[in-house]
Amino acid sequence: MGRFYTNYDWGQNGKKPELKKESLVRIYRYFLPYWKFLIWVVTCILVAAGLALLQPLFIKWIVDTAIPDGDLWLLNLLAVSMVTAAILQGLVGVMQTYLNTRIGQGVMFDIRNQMYGHLHRMSIRFFTSTKTGDIMSRVNNDVNGLQQVVTDTIAQSLNNVLISVTTLITMFLLDWRLALVSILLLPLFILPTRKVGKLNYDAKKQTQVRMSELSSLMQETLSVSGALLVKSFVRQDDEVRKFAGINRELMRLQIRQSMIGRWFFMFVGIISTAGPAIIYWYGGHLVIDENITLGTVIAFTAFLNRLYGPVAALANIQVNILGSVALFERLFEYLDLPLEIEEKPNARKLQDVQGRIDFQHVTFRYQAERDVVRDLSFTIEPGQVVALVGPSGSGKTTVSNLIPRLYDPTEGRVLLDGQDLRDLELKSIGEQIGMVTQETFLFHASIRDNLRYGKPDASDEEVIAAAKAAHIHELIQSLPEGYDTVVGERGHKLSGGEKQRMAIARVLLKGPKILILDEATSALDSHSEHGIQMALDELMSQRSRTSLVIAHRLSTILAADQILVLEEGRLVEAGYHEELLAQNGLYASLYRQQFEGDGDLALDGKRRAVRIGVKQGEFE
């Protein structure tokens, strides 16, 4: 029996979507590579429909011919034929399931790959403004729904049309009066089915909403950071209560759904008995009047039963098709998201990189009307170490993100070796730049694999050399499984300082020409502080490398060839430590405030956290 409802979303605000021609053409293109399978599906459906049609006719021949004539040979033949037809029908059904699944999974495979690839080309802005749960849900749930589109919408509908048409034709050929009565009976089961279909659809939709609420909640509160937050604010009870609330609603909806299903089967049960009863009653009269044979009446009741499911399913076909198209459209929405950072068709490949960086009148906004970087111009010569300092929120991270082209400047240009980043191949920019950010991300994999992310073909010796240079080798060796130790999700099994040294080792392995480094500000014990310091020295000491450091350590600042001081996105001072101190401006003020041990500084009348982060005592 076909399905009478669909669980596809009808898009936003529950409005019925319209069938758009371009969507249909696009969907059609996804199925095109599977045309051979589609032909086989149609063949299977045709064969199955034909075989199914034969069964009632076999009964009719048994009742009308074989038994009255006492023809045992024919009786045997017909009985064997019935069984053979049933076996063949079953085999064709198995074949059809394989083909349906193959097509459905094929389309899913293609779309999933396409979507994942597209998401990786999206800009960082997309990831900072989209909930991870939403992305996951599109890639998982929506794509998974596609199997149902193939099985329910395409194959079932085709099946149902064929069965309904062939059965009706055969019925009319057998006896037009009984056929007419049968057609008059159809609304009897179409109407309740439609009603139940609608109820079920609504219940399913509500269930889906609750399900996604529940998984969002779990995703947020059961992630390491989320769980940490819940614990530190002792909000477990609230979270459990919130969860229970949604969970209870879910339970209610599931029960409702089961009951709707039960009512539905009750109706179907009654009608499947009532329909044949009417046929027997009317057919009985015709047999008594000797207008038709008994076999015809029996065959008719079998045909009528075959007609219920397909016709009722076809009554809901519109919902199915609209739902399927809506599902595809939701996926297209993601596939059509414009790429903010796109490579030009004639983009140049960077060759023999020197590592010179120029900012030319760069202005940048995340959102309209708020400049985060304003008219910024500076040059970093190849091999220089430049320290970027400034109060929190002054735009240091933003500036550093413009160099690997994570964002494009709103105005002005960023040049690498004299070439506008926008004219260069994205891959070749990425290959030249290494980033060590404040928050280190590690995959849930072994330490070795995490380090190798910087250079997939690195030998074990190279990995160890990098770990030694980053002063993390000893620690790794002291772990029971050494380099094969699996670090937890996001590397939560390592301390902050250890993670940062891992990140440094990873970048050392990559060996980029340009290094962007955000020194950690979190308080570390003197031992790991020392380790990191040595690792950083190693990283920056190679003079063939250009380094831009968001500096928080005095030693880094003192070692820098140039210090750039940012304030509200503007470059307010630039020069050496002594030079800047002598100017007695923002840098000197930040330096003095820090020296006095006050982590905060009054700027523009507001109190702001100062993030040059020089530690007390380092000045002595």
Ligand SMILES: Nc1ncnc2c1ncn2[C@@H]1O[C@H](COP(=O)(O)OP(=O)(O)OP(=O)(O)O)[C@@H](O)[C@H]1O
């Ligand atoms: N993705 C974003 N969308 C909108 N605004 C942002 C975004 N990222 C940063 N900002 C804003 O841009 C300004 C500069 O942020 P940025 O992170 O560059 O400062 P920073 O100097 O690195 O600060 P900190 O030292 O605290 O890390 C801040 O006011 C911040 O609120």
